[in-house]
Structure formats: C-alpha cells, structure tokens
Amino acid sequence: MDASCSGDRVGAVAAYRTVLASRLRSQLQYRTSFALYVLTSVVTALAGFAEVLTVFHNVPVLGDLDLRAALLVYGLSTFGFGIANCVAGQLDTIPTYIRTGTLETMLVRPQPVLAQIVTSDVTLRRFGVGLVGVVTLVVALAANPVHWTPARAGLLLVTPLSGALLFAALFTAAGALQFWLVDASEVTSSFTYGAQYASQFSAAVFPVPLRLLLVTAVPAAFVAYLPAAAVLGLTGPRWAPGRLGWGTPVVAVAACLAALALWRLGVRHYTGAGG
Amino acid sequence: MSGAVVAASGLTRTFTRRTGALRGRWTTTAVEGISFTVAPGETVGYIGANGAGKSTTIKMITGILVPSAGTVRTLGHEPVAQRTSLARRLGVVFGQRSQLWWDLPLEESFRLLAAIHRLPPARWRPRHDELVASLELEGFLARPVRQLSLGERMRGEVAAALLHRPDLVVLDEPTVGLDVLSKERLRTFLRADVARRGATLLLATHDMDDVRRLCERLLVVDRGRLVYDGDIPGLVARVGARRVLVVDLERPVPPLTDVPHADLVAVEAGGVRQRLAFSPERTTAAAVLATVAGRAPVRDLSVEEPDIEDVVRRLYLASGR
Amino acid sequence: MSALTPLCALAGAGFRRYTTYRAAMIGGAVTNSVFGLLRASVLVATIRSRGGPVGGYDTSSAVTYAWISQALIAVVELFSWQEIALRVRTGDIAVDLARPVDLQFAYGAADVGRGLAALLPRSLPILLVGAAATGLALPTSPWPYLLGAVAVLLATLLSFACRFVVNLAAFWIVEVRGVVGLYVMLTTLLSGLILPITWFPPWLRLLANLTPFPSMVQVPADMLLGRLWGPQALAALGVQAGWLLAVGALGRVALTAGSRRLVVQGG
Numbered sequence: 019m020d021a022s023c024s025g026d027r028v029g030a031v032a033a034y035r036t037v038l039a040s041r042l043r044s045q046l047q048y049r050t051s052f053a054l055y056v057l058t059s060v061v062t063a064l065a066g067f068a069e070v071l072t073v074f075h076n077v078p079v080l081g082d083l084d085l086r087a088a089l090l091v092y093g094l095s096t097f098g099f100g101i102a103n104c105v106a107g108q109l110d111t112i113p114t115y116i117r118t119g120t121l122e123t124m125l126v127r128p129q130p131v132l133a134q135i136v137t138s139d140v141t142l143r144r145f146g147v148g149l150v151g152v153v154t155l156v157v158a159l160a161a162n163p164v165h166w167t168p169a170r171a172g173l174l175l176v177t178p179l180s181g182a183l184l185f186a187a188l189f190t191a192a193g194a195l196q197f198w199l200v201d202a203s204e205v206t207s208s209f210t211y212g213a214q215y216a217s218q219f220s221a222a223v224f225p226v227p228l229r230l231l232l233v234t235a236v237p238a239a240f241v242a243y244l245p246a247a248a249v250l251g252l253t254g255p256r257w258a259p260g261r262l263g264w265g266t267p268v269v270a271v272a273a274c275l276a277a278l279a280l281w282r283l284g285v286r287h288y289t290g291a292g293g
Numbered sequence: 294m295s296g297a298v299v300a301a302s303g304l305t306r307t308f309t310r311r312t313g314a315l316r317g318r319w320t321t322t323a324v325e326g327i328s329f330t331v332a333p334g335e336t337v338g339y340i341g342a343n344g345a346g347k348s349t350t351i352k353m354i355t356g357i358l359v360p361s362a363g364t365v366r367t368l369g370h371e372p373v374a375q376r377t378s379l380a381r382r383l384g385v386v387f388g389q390r391s392q393l394w395w396d397l398p399l400e401e402s403f404r405l406l407a408a409i410h411r412l413p414p415a416r417w418r419p420r421h422d423e424l425v426a427s428l429e430l431e432g433f434l435a436r437p438v439r440q441l442s443l444g445e446r447m448r449g450e451v452a453a454a455l456l457h458r459p460d461l462v463v464l465d466e467p468t469v470g471l472d473v474l475s476k477e478r479l480r481t482f483l484r485a486d487v488a489r490r491g492a493t494l495l496l497a498t499h500d501m502d503d504v505r506r507l508c509e510r511l512l513v514v515d516r517g518r519l520v521y522d523g524d525i526p527g528l529v530a531r532v533g534a535r536r537v538l539v540v541d542l543e544r545p546v547p548p549l550t551d552v553p554h555a556d557l558v559a560v561e562a563g564g565v566r567q568r569l570a571f572s573p574e575r576t577t578a579a580a581v582l583a584t585v586a587g588r589a590p591v592r593d594l595s596v597e598e599p600d601i602e603d604v605v606r607r608l609y610l611a612s613g614r
Numbered sequence: 615m616s617a618l619t620p621l622c623a624l625a626g627a628g629f630r631r632y633t634t635y636r637a638a639m640i641g642g643a644v645t646n647s648v649f650g651l652l653r654a655s656v657l658v659a660t661i662r663s664r665g666g667p668v669g670g671y672d673t674s675s676a677v678t679y680a681w682i683s684q685a686l687i688a689v690v691e692l693f694s695w696q697e698i699a700l701r702v703r704t705g706d707i708a709v710d711l712a713r714p715v716d717l718q719f720a721y722g723a724a725d726v727g728r729g730l731a732a733l734l735p736r737s738l739p740i741l742l743v744g745a746a747a748t749g750l751a752l753p754t755s756p757w758p759y760l761l762g763a764v765a766v767l768l769a770t771l772l773s774f775a776c777r778f779v780v781n782l783a784a785f786w787i788v789e790v791r792g793v794v795g796l797y798v799m800l801t802t803l804l805s806g807l808i809l810p811i812t813w814f815p816p817w818l819r820l821l822a823n824l825t826p827f828p829s830m831v832q833v834p835a836d837m838l839l840g841r842l843w844g845p846q847a848l849a850a851l852g853v854q855a856g857w858l859l860a861v862g863a864l865g866r867v868a869l870t871a872g873s874r875r876l877v878v879q880g881g
Contacts, residue, residue: 029411036408040394040401058795065803068818073656075815077663080656119390125357126392127409128380204641212648223659228651289373290306290359 033129034137041139052142059146063096066218067150081220082252086161088220090250093155094242095217098181100148106186107144108135109193113203116196121288132190132281151178162250170249173264180270181217181241187273188213188236190281197284209236217241221258233258240269296369298461298493299331299354303363306349323349325517326363331493333460336484338508339497340605346517347497351465354495355385368461381410384459386450388466393438399449400434403456410457417456424452427482444475451479455486462487463495468503480506501602515609532607534599535570538581541593542567549588555581620715621723628727639735646684646736647743653808654680654748660813669812674751675839676810681744682835683807688736689729689766690773690830692801697721698781699790702872711873718778718865725774726767753840761847762838768854769830775861776826782865785872800825806832826857 070092074085083091112135115121124134155178164170192206199205217238221229232239239258247254248263304327309320324346331337341347352358353365356372356379365372370379385392393402407417425431428448433441441449447467455462462483468476484507487494496507504511504525511528513521521528537558545564550557552569554576559568571581578596585591632639657676661668671679687693698721701707710717744750753759780797784790802808804827811822811832822828833850836842842850 033408033411037405040397040405054789054792055795058792058799061796062799065799065808068803069808072809072814072818073660076668076813077660079663081659081663119387122352122357123387123390123392125376126355126380126383126385128377128411129409130377201637202641204638205644208641208645208648211645212652215649215652219656224652224655228655289357290361 030129034133037137041137042142056146056149059144060149063147063150066096067092067154070218081222082247082255083220086158087246087250087252089154090158090162091220091242091246092218093151093153093158094177094181094246095214096151097148097155097178098151098241099185099214099217100145100151101178101182102185102189103147104141104145105182106136106189107141108139109189110203110207111135112193112196113201116288125289131285132278135193164249165251169264173245173266174249176267177242177245180245180266183270184237184241184273185210185214187270187277190274190277194277194281194284197288213238213241217243219243220247220255222255226257229255229257233262237269237273240266296333297330297366298333298335299329299365299367299495301330301350301354301363301365302328304328304350304353304360304365305362306346306353306358307361322517324353324514327514327517327519328363329512329519329522331495333493334491335510336487336494336508337496337510337512338504339495339512339514340499340501340504341497341514342499342609345514347499347514348465350514351463351495351497355383355463356380381457382460384454384457384462386447386454386462386464386467388447388464388469391438391446391450392453393446393449395439396437398435398437399430399441402438402449402453406453406456412457420456420458421452424455427486428452428478443470444472447471447475447479451483458490459492461493461495463497465497466499467496468498468500476500476502477506483507501605513605513608521608528608529599529604530574532604532611533572533574534604534607535572536578536599537597538569538571538578538585539595539597540567540569540582540585540591541565543590543592546589549585552581552584555584621719624715624720624723625727625730628724629731630727631724632728632731633735636735639732642688643736643739646687646740650681650684650740650744651747653684654744657809669810670841671810671812674749675841677744677748678751678839679810679835681741681748681750682838683831684744685737685740686766686769686831686834687807688732690769690834691725691729691732691777692773692805692807692830693798695777696781696790696794698778699784699794702781702784703788703790708876711876718862718869721778722771722774726770729770752838755840757843758838758840761843761851762834765834765837765851765854768851768858769834772826772854772858772861773830775858775865778865779861779868782868782872785868785875801827801830804828805830806835826861829854829857 070085070088073080074088078084080088112121115124115135121131124131127134159174188210192203192210195206196202213232213236216224216228216232221232221239221243224232229239233244240263244254244258244260244263245266246252246263247260248266250260252260254260254262304324305322306324307320307322309318327346327350339347339350349358353360354367354372356367356370356376359373367379368382372379392406393399394405397405403417403421407414407421410417425434428451430445430448430452433445438446438449451464451467464483468479471479480503483494486492494507496503498504510524511521512519513528521531523531538555542565545562546567547564548557548560549567549569555569555571557567558570561567567585569581569585571578582591582594654677657671657680658673661671661673661676666672668676698707701710710720713720741750776797780793781790783793787793804811804822804825806822806828811819811828814822829850833842833854837847837850
C-alpha cells in the first residue's frame with residue numbers, strides 16, 4: 019500500500035544525511051568562488067585580530083587579560099563562531115523563507131521545520147572565520163603557561179563546541195523572533211553579532227549592567243572568556259568570576275533548550291495556535 | 294480505509310492586523326463557519342474568487358494554519374498538532390510556490406524528497422519511473438529547476454507531490470499561467486492517477502475548466518462562507534441556469550415566441566436560426582424541439598449548456614452581493 | 615534649466631527612497647547603538663588600563679568618538695552597497711547609461727540624498743542612546759560643527775566614490791561579492807571605526823594613511839569632537855578633497871572603460 023508500513027522505512031538520520039550530502043556536493047562544484055569567499059572571511063577575521071594587536075600595542079593588560087590570554091579568548095571565540103556559522107548559519111535566511119512562503123512548504127513535509135532549515139544548507143565557506151580562530155588558538159595554547167589538569171584539558175576541548183552551541187542557540191532565538199516581528203532581521207542580528215564581538219573580550223571590559231547581561235540572558239561570556247579564565251586560573255571580575263567557566267557546557271545546553279522552546283513558541287504563533 | 298478524508302466543522306479563521314502603532318487593531322474574517330465532509334475517493338473542487346478564503350481553508354486542512362474556531366480533521370489527524378505524521382500521507386501542490394530545490398536538477402529533488410519521506414529505493418524507484426513516464430519528464434530531469442519553463446516545473450511539482458503515493462492530494466491553483474495543452478495533460482494525468490490509487494483529490498481553483506474536467510463535486514465559497522456543496526448539475530439547477538436550444542430552420546420563420554416553457558432569446562439570419570432558452574427543471578430539449586418542429590421544418594440543431602462561470606456568478610449574486 | 619537641477623531632483627529621490635525602508639532604519643539604529651556601547655566599553659577599558667589618555671583620547675572623548683563614529687556609519691554608508699554591481703550583472707545598467715545624466719553624478723547625487731535622510735532617523739537616535747548610556751562630551755562652540763558638517767559631506771562623497779569604483783568591478787569580475795567583502799573589511803579597520811587610528815602601531819597607521827578610509831570616519835569624527843581645528847582641520851579637509859578627486863577620477867576612467875566593454879560585448 020502506501021507509505022504507512024513502517025517495516026520498510028529508511029531511518030530519519032539517513033534522510034537528513036542525504037539532504038546534507040546533496041548540498042555539500044553542489045557547493046564543492048563552485049570551487050573558485052568558494053576559495054574566494056573563504057579568503058574574504060579569513061581576511062575579515064584578520065581585521066578583528068588586528069584589533070586585538072592594536073589594543074595590546076597600547077596597553078599590556080586589557081580587563082584582566084594580557085596579550086597571550088587575549089589571543090586565547092579570541093581564538094576560542096572565533097573558532098566556535100566559525101563552527102556555528104557553518105552549521106547553523108542558514109537560520110539567517112528565515113526572514114526570506116517567511117516572506118517567500120517557503121516556510122509553508124516546509125510545514126507540509128514530514129520533518130520538523132527547524133531541522134529542515136538547518137540542514138537546508140551547510141555552507142563550508144562560512145567556516146572561513148573559524149580558520150583564523152584555530153590558528154590563533156594553537157598559537158595561544160603554546161604561548162600560555164597553563165597548569166594542565168585533566169579537568170582543564172577537558173574544558174578546553176569542549177569549549178569550541180559549547181561556544182558553537184551557544185552561538186547556534188542565539189541564531190535560533192533570533193530566527194524564532196522573526197515569527198513575531200516583521201522585517202526584524204537586522205535588529206536580531208545586532209544581538210547575535212554584538213554577542214560575537216563581546217565574546218572576544220574579557221568580561222571585565224564591560225560595565226556591570228552589560229556584564230550581567232553577557233553572563234545571563236545573552237551568555238556571550240561563556241563562549242570564550244569564562245572557560246578561558248577557568249583554564250588559566252583567573253579570578254575574574256565581579257559578577258563574572260572565572261569559576262563560572264566550569265559551568266560552560268551546562269550553560270550551552272540550557273541555552274539550546276531555551277532557544278528551542280522559543281522556536282516552538284514561534285512556530286505555534288506562525289501557525290496561529292498562539293492566537 | 295474508513296472514515297472521512299476531510300471532516301471540517303464550523304471552520305473559522307480571523308486575522309488581526311495592526312494598522313500602525315497607535316491606530317489599533319483591525320480584524321478580518323477570512324473564513325467563517327465552513328463545514329463539509331470529503332469521503333475517500335472523491336474528487337472535490339473548491340471554487341471561489343480571489344480572496345474568498347480558498348487558500349486559508351487549504352492551509353487549515355494541510356496543517357499550516359490553526360482555525361480560530363471550529364474543527365477540522367484530515368485523514369483522521371489534527372492537522373497542526375499531528376503535522377509530521379499527516380505530511381506522510383498528504384501530497385500538496387502550491388501553484389504559486391515551489392517545493393522543489395531551485396538550484397538543483399529535478400532528479401535531485403525527487404531523491405531528496407524520497408529521503409525526506411524515508412522511502413526505500415524499492416518503493417520509490419518504480420513510482421518515480423511511472424511518474425516520469427506519465428508526465429513526460431525524461432527530457433529535463435537533469436536540468437536545474439530554475440531553468441525549467443512553467444509547464445515543465447508544474448509537472449515536476451505534481452510528480453514530487455505524488456511520489457510518496459499520498460492518500461489525499463491537495464492542489465492550490467495548479468494550472469495558473471499554463472497554456473491550454475499543458476493544463477489538459479496535467480488534468481488527464483491527475484484524474485487517472487488518483488482514480489487508479491483510490492486517492493482523494495481536493496482542488497482549489499478559480500479555473501472552471503479544471504473543475505469540469507477533474508471534479509465530481511463542487512464546494513463554492515464566497516467571502517469566507519460556503520454557498521454551495523453538491524455536484525455540477527445540481528448547481529446549474531439551483532441557480533436556475535438555462536440550457537439553450539439552437540435550431541437552424543429550412544427557411545426563415547417568424548420569431549417563435551410562444552413555445553411553452555421556453556423563451557426566445559435571439560433570432561439570427563432573418564429567422565433561419567433561432568435560440569430558445571429553457572430551464573431543465575420545467576421542460577426538456579426534446580419537448581421544445583418537438584414544438585418547434587411542429588411549426589417549421591428543422592434542418593439542424595444544437596444544445597448549449599450553461600456556462601459554469603456564469604452559473605457561479607449567478608450564485609454569488611444570489612448569495613447577496 | 616541648469617545642470618544642477620536634475621541632480622537636485624535625484625538627491626531628493628534618494629532622500630525619499632531611504633525613508634521608505636523604515637525597518638532597515640530601525641534595525642540599523644539598534645545595531646549601531648549596540649556596537650556603540652560595546653566599542654565604547656573597550657575604549658574606556660583600554661584607557662583605564664593605561665591610567666591616562668591613549669593616542670590623544672581620554673575616557674570622555676573616546677566614548678564620544680565611539681558614538682559619533684557609529685552615528686556616521688549610516689550617513690557615510692560604510693558598508694556594502696551593490697546596487698550598481700547588480701544592475702551590471704542583470705544588464706539593466708545599459709538603461710542607466712543611456713540616460714542624459716552622467717551615471718557617476720546621478721548615483722552620487724542620490725547617495726547624498728540618502729545620507730541626509732539617514733541623519734534624523736538613524737544618527738540622532740544613536741547619539742541620544744549614547745548620551746543616556748555613557749554621556750557625550752560634545753563641544754560647545756559652533757566651529758567644530760561647521761567644519762564637521764563639511765567633513766561629513768566630503769566623507770559621504772568620498773565613500774560614494776570608492777563604492778562606485780568597487781561596484782564597477784562587476785564589469786570585469788563575476789563574483790563581486792569577494793571584492794565587496796574585502797572592501798568592507800578594509801573600511802571597517804582602516805577608517806577608524808573599530809579603534810582610532812592614532813592607536814594603531816606605526817606600520818598600520820602608515821598603511822591606513824595611504825588609503826582614503828581614515829577620511830571617511832576618523833577625520834569627520836575628530837572634527838566634530840573638536841580635536842581637529844585651525845590649520846590642521848583645513849589640512850584634513852584638503853586631504854579629504856584630494857582623495858575625493860583622485861578616486862572620483864578613477865571612477866570616471868572605470869566608467870568609460872566599463873561602458874566601452876558593455877558596448878563591445880553586448881552586456
């Protein structure tokens with residue numbers, strides 16, 4: 019009969035894998051523009067790198083970080099952002115999907131909408147920024163005198179991934195807000211890109227109200243600074259103590275859950291269930 | 294399969310819009326109190342002018358929109374709440390929107406959809422080949438969808454929507470912009486495929502030819518309300534639309550104004566051709582012909598059926614415009 | 615009818631057109647405000663770490679600089695603008711070239727209109743947010759504002775001239791996005807938007823001064839702050855004007871070459 023006999027059905031994971039593989043293949047076809055885009059992203063990231071260098075050309079310490087520590091934070095942040103941009107970057111096309119009605123075609127497919135959007139493309143080239151992050155990270159790790167323990171090593175390994183999760187959660191929340199606000203993509207991207215910028219610095223740089231925001235509602239401090247502070251054994255400023263860095267994986271997961279909840283509310287609103 | 298395919302009861306949908314920050318809200322009712330049931334295997338046409346509420350109803354049936362009031366069950370599912378499991382048995386074609394991947398070859402879209410619907414190759418390959426043959430897609434399977442003509446793309450869309458053998462096929466304005474030949478081929482294919490599989494067809498359109506060709510039953514919606522639910526002859530009878538007997542006579546005859554139950558509507562060629570309109574409820578073509586033949590020898594005749602557009606228009610007028 | 619009238623009309627059209635993009639204006643104002651706050655924090659933290667002024671900026675002037683530079687982004691239009699490049703790709707540029715008004719001047723006039731339109735809805739709110747959040751140290755005499763207005767106008771025209779050249783690359787390069795991305799990065803870094811140029815290490819400062827970018831943000835911002843005055847201000851205005859002429863001339867050369875290429879190749 020029809021597709022309701024579950025005995026001969028292909029697994030759900032295989033379904034996503036096929037879509038992703040297809041997108042990857044079609045991307046690698048355009049090699050020259052791919053290379054150019056990656057080059058541009060790398061060069062753009064270098065501008066941020068130049069900023070760090072310029073600051074430390076003028077002062078030996080910013081916040082509570084010296085140049086080596088600042089590079090560590092910068093590397094972790096950019097690496098995490100590169101991963102998130104690559105994997106979940108599609109979420110910034112949500113306003114387009116809503117406007118063109120593509121979102122409605124997603125609603126008549128037997129897959130969750132968020133999964134469809136995330137797997138609708140995986141743009142490898144968006145990782146460009148992450149390349150600079152990886153290189154910086156490696157250099158910084160070599161330069162920083164860390165008293166390595168298994169716990170610290172573990173935290174450091176997890177940080178890029180949790181950073182990526184935090185950014186992905188931000189992208190998802192920003193995408194979810196598109197269901198309520200009209201033409202608000204620029205407003206929400208100001209928070210996601212602002213968070214990315216803020217995550218490159220020590221929390222001590224920011225005035226207390228902003229610092230609290232970066233540790234709670236928009237947890238950019240957990241992307242790089244707090245875990246780095248925990249690994250380096252820094253005390254950290256008021257309201258953002260280095261010890262908080264040990265909670266990074268938990269915060270990342272919590273942020274994802276919160277973002278998913280907001281997303282579900284958004285889809286309900288879009289389909290009118292919320293009223 | 295037992296049970297109704299679509300069971301709508303008192304379906305209502307309102308939209309609230311903000312007109313500026315200070316001027317407050319403004320509510321429009323797109324659909325109000327619509328109730329109907331579609332049984333398995335039926336072919337139903339859903340007709341209405343633009344803005345009458347067709348697309349809104351379709352969205353509520355397919356799980357894109359939640360009703361403001363009333364209920365709807367599609368294939369036994371609550372459309373929004375059980376969206377993903379409904380989607381497995383539902384095939385939707387949006388005339389204005391594409392479900393295909395724009396920058397990929399058409400063939401790739403089929404592969405992706407088969408994966409999304411989790412169909413193993415043994416199930417979807419034969420179906421795919423059958424659809425390609427029936428809709429003549431072979432020539433452009435390898436071309437990216439954005440390079441296809443509208444007719445080619447629509448055939449691809451229909452194939453994509455039917456790939457997983459859905460029990461309910463819903464089409465929203467599928468023939469808009471197509472040339473006459475393409476429309477006809479699409480309709481023929483749809484009718485055959487749906488009939489063969491025992492599937493149900495729901496077609497929202499304002500193209501009367503679509504309805505004439507594909508649908509046994511008609512739902513007419515006007516300004517959000519259902520104004521007719523039945524078959525085409527019933528609709529004709531309801532609005533009192535008339536058939537017209539056109540007689541060509543052997544020689545010119547004075548106007549035949551006194552034929553019982555028939556009105557003379559036109560005299561042409563000096564009385565050689567005369568048109569007599571009659572209501573099918575009150576008399577038959579044969580009776581009118583007999584009366585005319587008694588007055589003058591008839592050389593040739595034809596019967597014109599009421600124009601559906603005309604009929605529907607009368608229905609709108611009757612429902613109080 | 616003088617030659618200026620159509621340009622004024624185009625400027626008016628550019629003005630009106632910008633005001634229709636309300637969502638983008640609000641979004642832009644929010645973005646600039648967020649970044650104003652973040653950048654101001656970084657600048658202040660650096661100055662506090664030094665324990666004194668850095669590169670000639672103390673905390674209040676640095677903070678004001680951060681807000682003014684953010685407010686200038688919308689007016690000077692630092693970031694990507696690909697209208698001409700898009701029209702070259704689709705071939706619509708042929709229509710523009712057939713018009714009796716010169717392409718460069720036409721788009722330039724529209725851009726000035728756009729810049730003016732951005733002042734109230736975007737620049738002003740940003741400054742208000744800045745005043746509320748961190749306070750602004752704005753000069754009290756009229757000269758900085760007069761000089762600053764001229765500098766902002768020159769900066770807008772210079773920015774347009776540069777963007778015009780970048781867009782014309784579409785005549786020769788298919789993937790203009792890469793060039794645009796590079797342009798955006800250079801502008802952001804070398805115009806003084808991220809950090810004042812006086813903070814740069816000597817080699818980077820030299821590099822920046824070899825480009826027109828500092829004239830787009832650093833110069834007008836410093837003038838509005840009152841840090842540039844007298845003969846120095848006039849010299850800076852001269853530098854702006856010089857760059858404007860140079861890049862403008864480059865634009866004309868590119869335009870001629872591009873239109874010739876269009877005619878020969880058929881678009």
